[in-house]
Amino acid sequence: MRGVGRGTGQIVDAVEEALSPEEARRVIRRTFRMLRPYRGRVALAAALLVVQTVAVLAGPAFLRYGIDHGIARRDLGAIDRAGLAFLITVLVGFVVSRAVIRTVARVGESFLRDLRGRVFRHLTTLSLDFYDREKAGVVVSRMTSDIDALQELVQQGLVLFVVNGLLFVGAVVVLMAMSPVLALITLAAVPPVVLVSRWFRRESNQAYLDLRDRIGDTLSSLQEGLSGVRVVQAFAQERGQISRFRSASDAQYAAHLHTISLQARFFPAIEFAGVAASVVVLVAGGLMVRSDAVTVGTVAAFVLYLNNLFEPINQLSQLFSTVQAAAAALHKLYGLLDERPVVAERPGAYDLAPGGDLTVDGVTFGYGGAPVLHDVSVEVRSGERVALVGPTGAGKSTLAKLMARLYDPDAGAVRFGTTALPDATLASLRERIVVVPQEGFLFNGTIRDNVAVGRPDASDAEIVAALERLGLADRFQSLPEGLETEVRERGSRLSAGERQLVSLARAALADPAVLVLDEATSNLDPGTELAVEAAMAELMRGRTVVVIAHRLSTARRADRVVVVDEGRVVEEGTHAELMARQGSYAALYASWSQEPGAATADP
C-alpha cells in the first residue's frame, strides 16, 4: 500500500516507541534552552499575569470588606471605599490583560517564527541522502503541522500555568489556614490523580507520536497525489488514488480520535477526583464534628472552598495534555534537528581557489546498497570541456553529483586544484562548482526569478545579458509579459525545452569555474541545441565544463570524451581517438549516427 501503514522513513523509524521520561525531560530542557532568548519577555508576561490574577482574586475581598465594614456597621463611606477600590482594581486588571495578550502573543509568535526559520535552515543543510529516503510530504508536515501543534502550548501554556498555579497555591494556603487536618485528608486525592496522570502520560505519548506520523502520511499521500495528478488522469486512475488517500486520511482520523478517547477518560477522572475528595472531607468532617475536633462552619467553608483547589487542577490537567501533544511534535522536530548532514564542512574548512583541475581519484560510491561507481578516476583539466557518455544507468549522473559534492564518495576523493572537496567551505564549493541536475526544476515565480537562482544578487541587466549571449533573450522577451512571465508551478507555463533553456541561462548567469551539465539539453530540438551549445561554449570559454549527453553530437564537440559503463571508466580520449579505437564509444556512435532506414534494417 502506498503512503499508508508503511514506515515513513528514517526520522520516524529512528524514534523509539514512546518518549521515555528522560527523553521527555530532555525535550523540555531543550525547549527551555530555545526559549532563552525570550526570557525577558516571558518574565514580563508572567509578572503581568500575576498582577492580572491578583486583580481577579481581589474581588471577593472587596465584597467582604463592604459587608463587614460597610453593611454590618451601616457605614456608607466604607461601602463607597470598597466600591471605588474594586472599580480601580477591575480597571487595572482590564488594562493589564490587554498587555498580557500582546506580550504572550509576541513571545509565542516570535518563538514559532524563529523555530520555522531554524528548522528550515537545518533542512537546507541536510544532504541529498536525507531527501532520497524522506518523503516531501513528511518534511512539509514537520515544518507546518508539527510547528502548528506547538501553537496551543505557546499561546495558552504560560497563561494556564501561571494563573492556575497561583490559584492552586492560593487555595492550598487558604485550606491549610482553615483546617490543617482536613487539608491533610484532602491529600488523599493526590495518589489517584498522580496515578491517572502517569497512565495518561504513558498512553498519550504513544498516541500523539502516532498521530504525528499519520499526519505525515496523509500529507505525503496528498503531495504525491498532487504531483502525479497528470499521470493519474492520463491513465484514468483517479478512483484508486482517491481511495488510497482516503485510507491515509482515515488512519489520521482514527489516530486523532484515539488521543481524544484517552483525554475523554483522563479529564473526567481528574474531575471526579475533585468530587470524591469533597465526599471524603464531608464524611471525615462529619465524624470529626461529632468529636468536636472541628466546627460545622469550618467543614462547610472548607468543602465549598475545595472547589477552588480542584478547578485549577482541572485546568492544569488540560495543560498537561497540551504539553504531551506538543512534546510529541517537538520530539519529531528535534529528531529532524538531530539529523546530521552527511555532506558537511570539516572543521577548518577553507575557501576553494578560484581555479584548478577537477580530479576524481579512485572513487567508489553506492547509494547505501551495492556500489554504483567502482574505483573511478577522471581528471578534468582547468578550462577543458569533457563529455561523459555511456549507457543509461552507468553512473554518469552519480559521478556528476560527486563532482559537485552532493554526495561524498565511500572511497577515494574528489579534488579541485589541490583541495579535497570536504576541506572546502560549502559556500565556496557551490560557487565554484555548479551542477545542473538531470531532474531540472523551475520554481514558482517569473522567468527572471528562475534565471536569478544561479546568482540571486544579479541585476536585471546582467540577467538580460546572460540571456542575450545564449541567444535566448528574444525568445523570452517576446512573451506577452516578457521576463516577468510567471512560469507557474514547476514551470508548467513553459514547454519542456523552454524549461531547459531557463535552466541553462541560470547556469550561464552563475558563471562558475566548473559547470556540470547533466543532460541539460536533452529536450531541445537539435537545431536549438546546436545554437545554444555553441553560445554556451563561447560564454564558458576558459571555464571547465563537464557535459553528460546521449546525443553524441555534444560529445563530439567536447575536448575529451570519457565513457562510463557499469560504474567504471572504460574509455577515455578525444572523439577521434575513441572512434579509431573501435571500442564501445565507436559502437555507441554507430548507433547514434545511423541513417534512418539503416536503423530498422540493421537487426
Place this chain on the structure above:
Amino acid sequence: MLGRGYVTFRSARGSGWRLMGEALSPYRSVVILGSLFAATWTAAKVAVPSIVRVIIDRGIVPGDSGALALGAAVLIGAGVAQAVSTGLRRYLAFKVSLRVEADLRARLFAHVQRLHFGFHDRTQTGELMSRANTDLQQIQFFLVFIPITLANLLTVASVAVVLLLTNVRLALLALAALPFLNLGAAWFSRQLHPVVLALQERLAGVASVVEETVAGIRVVKGFGAEGLQQRQLDAAAEAVYRESMAAARLRAAFLPFLDLLPTLGLVAIVWLGGHEVLAGRLSVGELVQFNAYVLMLIWPLRMVGMLVAQTARSAASAARVAEILETEPAVTDPSDPLALPDGGGPSGQERGMGAVRFEAVAFSYGSGGAAVLDGFDLDVAPGEAVALVGPTGCGKTTVARLLPRFYDVTGGRVLLDGVDVRRLALADLRRAVGLVFEDTFLFSDTVAANIAFAHPGAARETIQRAAELAGAAEFIEELPNGYDTQLGERGFSLSGGQRQRLAIARAILADPRVLILDDATSSVDPTKEHEIRGALAEVMAGRTTIVIAHRPATIALADHVVLLDHGRVVDVGTHAELVARSARYREVLAEAERRDEAERSLAAADEDRVGAGS
C-alpha cells in the same frame, strides 16, 4: 493565482459558512447529543455546591449518619454524572468535528484529483497541502466548540433569568453591559476576518516554500541556492508573524472587555448593592447570591469570546476550502457520452481502430493567451505511425495533450475514431489513449505497481512483458528486489533513462488504441534506444502511434513525418522527403551539422587509424 483578491470577504464568509453547515449536517444528531451532555455537565457542576449544603444542613449539623451517608452517595452520583457527561461531551464533540475534517479532506482530494490540468498548472502544491491541512484543522477547531458553546449560552441565559427574578433593578445593573457585548463581538469579528484570512494565506506561503524547496532540492543544492530559499522562508515566516500579531492586537482590544463587563457588574453589586442593603431594599444573603451568580457568567463569556475569535478564523479557512471545492472542472464528462466504436480487443487493433483527426484546431492556454495552435490539421489512419517534429515550444506536446482532453480545444475539433473527443466519457477516452510524458513521473511504490498503473490487477507476466518491450527488464532484474523494489519519491532512486523506460512500460501495459510517445527516449542512450526501437516496432504494429522525437532514427519509426512550426503544420512527408525538400526541417534537426560531423569524424577516424598504423 488562488487566494487574496479572489476570495472577497463577504462572499468568502458566506461560502465558508455554507460549507461548514453542509459538512456538519449528517452529524446533526450527534451534535445535539453532545450538547445535551454538555448541559448535563453544567447542571451537575452547578448542583454539587447545593448538595454539599444539604449534606451539611441535614447530615453534619444534626449529626445524622444516615443522612450523611445518603448525601455522600448522592454527591458521588453527581460526581459520576459530571465525569461521564464531560467525557462523553468531549468525545462526541471531537468525533464529529474530526469526522467532518476527514470527510472534507477526502472530498477536497477527490475534487482536486478531478480538476483539469489548467488548474494544476496554476496552483502550487504547497498551497493545496496547506488548505487540506491547516485550513481544515481550523474548521475542526470551530466545530468542536459547538456543544460546549450551546451549553454556555444556556448558562448565560439561565443566570440572566435567575438574576432578573431575584432583583430586577440590580439585575439590570449587572447585565446592562451585555448588549454591548453583542456589538463588540460583531465589530471584533468584522475586524478579525480579513486578518485571519491573510494569516491562513501566509501559512500556506510557508508550506509552499517548504514544499518547493524539498521537491527541487537537487537544483537548490546544485546551484547552492539554500540562502535564496532561506530568505524566502524567513520572509514567509515573518509574514505569518505579522498577521498573527495583528490578530493578537485585535484580541487584546476585544477579549478583556469580556472580563470587564461582568466584573463591572460585580462592582455595581458591591457598591450600589451595598447602598440598597443599607436602604433595606436588599438582604445581605441576596447580595452574596447575586455576587455568586454574576461570577458564574465570567467563564462562559470568556468562552464566547474565544469562540468568536475561532469562528472568524474558521470561516476564513472554510472559505479557502470552499474556493477549491467550488472550482468547476473545466474538462468534464458529456451529459450523454457516446461509446467508442467497438474495436474487438481493448486496444481496438483487431478491427483496425484508432483513427485520429485534428480538424482546424485552434488552441491557446487560458483565455486571452497567445494562440499555440492555429488551424492545425492532422489525419492519422488506424494503425499508422506519425512523427511530430518541430522546434522547441512549437506546440508538439500541446497536440499530444488535446487528444486525451487534458485541455479542450478553443476552435475546431479533435476526433477519435470519428467521434469528437468531447462526446466521449473521459475514462473511456483516456483508456483508449496511452501517453508517455516528456517529464517522467513515477510513484513511490514498487516497480511492478508503477508499470501496472493502468491495470493495478495485471498479472506478473504481463508486467514483465511490458518491461521487456520497453527495454527495462534487464535493469529491473538487477535491482535488489527485482519487480518488488520500492522506488523513492518520483522514482528518483533510478537513473533518468531507467525512469523513462518504466514510463514506456507503463504505457505499453495500458494497451491503448492510440499510443503517444512524447520525447520518450530523450534520456536513453543510443544503443539502448536502438534496442527499444526494435521492440517498439512490435508494439506499434497495427496500433496508431504519435511519436514526438528529435532523433532521426526514432523519427524513422513513423510512416510519415509532420513538421510543426508556430502551431501549424508546415510540411508532411517521409523523413527522406523532408530532408530533401524542407530547409526548416533540416534546420530543426541540425541535419547539415550532423552529416558534416559524421563525415568529418569518419575521416578523422580513418586518419587516426592510418596514423596509428604507420
